[in-house]
Amino acid sequence: MIEVRQLVKKFGKLEVLKGLDLNVHKGSIYGLVGANGAGKTTLLKLIAGIYRPDQGSILVEGQQVFENYRVKENIIFIPDDLFYFSQYSIRETADFFRQVYPTWDEDRFTELTEVFGIDVKRRVTRLSKGMKRQVAFWLALSVKPRVLILDEPLDGLDPMIRSRVKKLLLADVAEREMSILISSHNLRELEDICDYMGILHDGRIIIESELDTLKRGISKVQIAFSEGTPEELLKAENILYHEKRGSVHLLIMRGDEQAIKTQVQAFNPLLLDVLPLTFEEIFVYEMGGVGYDIRNIL
Numbered sequence: 161m162i163e164v165r166q167l168v169k170k171f172g173k174l175e176v177l178k179g180l181d182l183n184v185h186k187g188s189i190y191g192l193v194g195a196n197g198a199g200k201t202t203l204l205k206l207i208a209g210i211y212r213p214d215q216g217s218i219l220v221e222g223q224q225v226f227e228n229y230r231v232k233e234n235i236i237f238i239p240d241d242l243f244y245f246s247q248y249s250i251r252e253t254a255d256f257f258r259q260v261y262p263t264w265d266e267d268r269f270t271e272l273t274e275v276f277g278i279d280v281k282r283r284v285t286r287l288s289k290g291m292k293r294q295v296a297f298w299l300a301l302s303v304k305p306r307v308l309i310l311d312e313p314l315d316g317l318d319p320m321i322r323s324r325v326k327k328l329l330l331a332d333v334a335e336r337e338m339s340i341l342i343s344s345h346n347l348r349e350l351e352d353i354c355d356y357m358g359i360l361h362d363g364r365i366i367i368e369s370e371l372d373t374l375k376r377g378i379s380k381v382q383i384a385f386s387e388g389t390p391e392e393l394l395k396a397e398n399i400l401y402h403e404k405r406g407s408v409h410l411l412i413m414r415g416d417e418q419a420i421k422t423q424v425q426a427f428n429p430l431l432l433d434v435l436p437l438t439f440e441e442i443f444v445y446e447m448g449g450v451g452y453d454i455r456n457i458l
């Protein structure tokens with residue numbers, strides 16, 4: 161659905177994206193994460209066709225995006241900093257969307273009044289920050305795009321609306337195979353809704369995986385032994401991180417839960433706990449591998 165190959169983007173001398181590859185499958189939700197300034201917004205703007213790539217290609221449904229209005233008609237981008245025409249009411253903004261997007265669904269717009277419930281005569285720029293964000297989703301969902309690109313999307317929505325918007329997004333993915341690319345620092349929320357994850361670091365996607373696969377392949381292990389610790393176990397190649405707290409060893413190990421249990425039980429531990437990592441822990445761990453401090457998450 162979205163295929164990004166060897167993408168390079170520079171701002172003056174600053175090379176933000178350095179040959180980046182990314183794949184979003186049709187009908188999936190892809191969570192894009194990375195440190196502040198990693199280049200997430202830049203990447204989303206490139207995929208939405210707002211920026212021109214310096215090198216590489218961005219294909220959406222097999223077609224280049226930049227200056228291709230046919231493809232852009234099927235893409236909605238909700239940016240972090242929303243833009244609305246200053247004099248327009250919600251109704252006038254909706255009319256503008258109806259003219260721009262051939263897939264605009266007026267019935268859906270009316271139906272969604274029940275969810276968003278803001279008077280359509282109100283001028284959008286005079287609404288609160290959260291209400292402006294609600295209008296962005298209201299309009300986006302009424303377009304029924306094939307691709308939805310969201311930059312820090314749910315920030316500022318109250319918990320009730322947040323949960324309803326998530327349900328609406330998931331329903332569109334399930335029913336119409338809409339694809340969503342979503343950038344957020346809220347890893348718990350991403351873990352709830354995404355099926356793929358990509359970690360952007362130093363201008364590239366350093367890890368791209370189905371979330372389940374990512375989670376199955378790595379575990380947090382707590383072990384203790386009645387007598388001395390078997391050095392042989394601690395030398396195992398699949399141990400990615402080791403720390404001793406009192407008599408308990410905390411390990412991050414690659415491998416599925418059963419394989420890890422079999423491996424460790426051979427050394428007769430007094431205590432053995434194999435726990436899944438949350439996506440937040442996996443992210444912090446993987447970033448640890450590229451120079452971040454991970455001690456505090458264990």
Ligand SMILES: Nc1ncnc2c1ncn2[C@@H]1O[C@H](COP(=O)(O)OP(=O)(O)OP(=O)(O)O)[C@@H](O)[C@H]1O
Nearest residue numbers: 171172174176194195196197198199200201202203
């Ligand atoms: N229009 C621009 N002109 C010059 N530099 C830019 C421009 N847009 C972004 N940058 C720079 O590119 C880098 C990546 O910025 P970007 O906004 O894409 O990061 P981000 O991953 O979205 O960050 P955050 O998580 O803080 O929102 C930063 O160093 C930023 O200063």
